[in-house]
Amino acid sequence: MTAPPVRCAVVGTGLIAHSHARAIAAQDGRARLVAAVEVDEARLAAFTEDWPVSHAGSSLGSALASGEIDLVIVCTQPSSHVPLAVEALAAGVNVLVEKPPAVSLADFDVLARAASASAGEAFVVSQHRFGSAARQLRRLAGDGVLGRPLVARCETTWYRDEAYFAVPWRGSFEVEGGGPTIGHGVHQTDLMLSVLGPWAEVTAMAGRQSRPTRTEDVSCAVVRFENGALATVTNSVVPPREASALRFDWEHATVELHHLYGYGDDNWQFTAAAGREDLAARWATGLDGERSGHAAQLRVVLDALASGATPPVTLADARLTLEVVAAVYASAFTGRPVRRGEIVPGDPFYTRMDGTGAPWRDEGIPA
Structure with a gap:
């Protein structure tokens, strides 16, 4: 029986978000982009014109409340990575964070503590x-x-x-x-x-x-x-x-x-x-x-999620x-x-x- 696709949300719809959208589209139906979160309305509109989604808005909390997201991909400016990842983890949702995952070791350790207390897992983009x-x-x-x-x-x-x-x-x-x-x-x-x-x-x-x-x-x-x-x-x-x-x-x-x-x-x-x-x-x-690239890493992430293994790259690796x-x-x-x-x-x-x-x-x- 074929597993349902992993439902993905991107937070931040700048240039790197398009790379992640292409990576999702390259997974032969194993993943699907369902949500986009962006505070800049014009940027969000431009992104969703290229990548239609079922949920588009300025609030990650609203997207998570739909209960239809399996993986959050954080693509915002670095200082917002940890707060957004913590929000996803608090909802029990897996999160993939762009590099750098945090702006300091102290900031990173906040993320690590949130991940240890969550049913979701956090891992870091390391496409190379x-x-x-x-x-x-x-x-x-x-x-x-x-x-x-x-x-x-x-x-x-x-x-x-x-x-x-x-x-x-x-x-x-x-x-x-x-x-x-x-x-x-x-x-x-x-x-x-x-x-x-x-x-x-x-x-x-x-x-x-x-x-x-x-x-x-x-x-x-x-x-x-x-x-x-x-x-x-x-x-x-x-x-x-x-x-x-x-x-x-x-x-x-x-x-x-x-x-x-x-x-x-x-x-x-x-x-x-x-x-x-x-x-x-x-x-x-x-x-x-x-x-190398986001599609290559996402393929391995999807394999891990399907098998119940820990997806790469772990927080220990990233730290x-x-x-x-x-x-x-x-x-x-x-x-x-x-x-x-x-x-x-x-x-x-x-x-x-x-x-x-x-x-x-x-x-x-x-x-």
């Missing part, structure tokens, strides 16, 4: 984990055939002009949580962590080089992992030539990814060490052509990523290394990503 090449890389790394992980490089060098920061809620620690470290580079950082596992220590620097923002527009970090691997992480929104890149060097192979906002199998390059050419063939056998982001800010703004587990209640960087304050906080926004 789900392309076939990333899945194959984690399999090979987990099997140990690549040898020890040694060095990695993680780069998010995107371009956002001054018009981008003219949107009132952008460029603030209060609403966005920070700059490219949390809002842009978090995608690549999250993929790196999904491959290399728990991190141990971060040393970082950050700066506001040219954009009219209260946050950083560049950060650079060195991350040491529990398994001994060292990684450099660069996040920036100032370079005219945009790129997203990852490189992993194991004892027996180098694996590289070059793309921008999403990848396919052909964006990856696998180089085996001399004498280990067998690994290249093994790499190729695990590629099935699935691109590991958010904590390394907090550590980058803490290290950059205090000038000292930060270890995992060090940012706890009572630490200023637990409640705000800018913690004790950005070094340029009294300089005003550049003209």
Whole structure:
């Protein structure tokens, strides 16, 4: 007997909501978009013209009261992610939260407590984990055939002009949580962590080089992992030539990814060490052509919901990523290394990503 489709609601109908709507439509009838919630009437009207729904309005509570929603997808500005997710969880409804899931570790832990008390589950959008090449890389790394992980490089060098920061809620620690470290580079950082596992220590620097923002527009970090691997992480929104890149060097192979906002199998390059050419063939056998993206993650979420398993990406997974982001800010703004587990209640960087304050906080926004 075919299971009924998972009934989905999107909250916030900006650009990313359209990506989720397309992902829902790509699930061969296993999911259906039934509700859209948006406080901007014109934006809501434009969205529902493209994606007709049975419930459209400005209140998530009203949509939840219909009893016809199985999964809420939160696509609003970052500071509203946790309150909306908590509202869905209070109604016992599963919730999928866009990244960053919270603007601070304290904010995130509110979400985690709400999830532990709910019949629903909360998980986080991490679409780059789900392309076939990333899945194959984690399999090979987990099997140990690549040898020890040694060095990695993680780069998010995107371009956002001054018009981008003219949107009132952008460029603030209060609403966005920070700059490219949390809002842009978090995608690549999250993929790196999904491959290399728990991190141990971060040393970082950050700066506001040219954009009219209260946050950083560049950060650079060195991350040491529990398994001994060292990684450099660069996040920036100032370079005219945009790129997203990852490189992993194991004892027996180098694996590289070059793309921008999403990848396919052909964006990856696998180089085996001399004498280990067998690994290249093994790499190729695990590629099935699935691109990274929201549709790839939603497919796995639907599989988990149908089987009663815990959908990916769990809150524990997401917190590991958010904590390394907090550590980058803490290290950059205090000038000292930060270890995992060090940012706890009572630490200023637990409640705000800018913690004790950005070094340029009294300089005003550049003209």
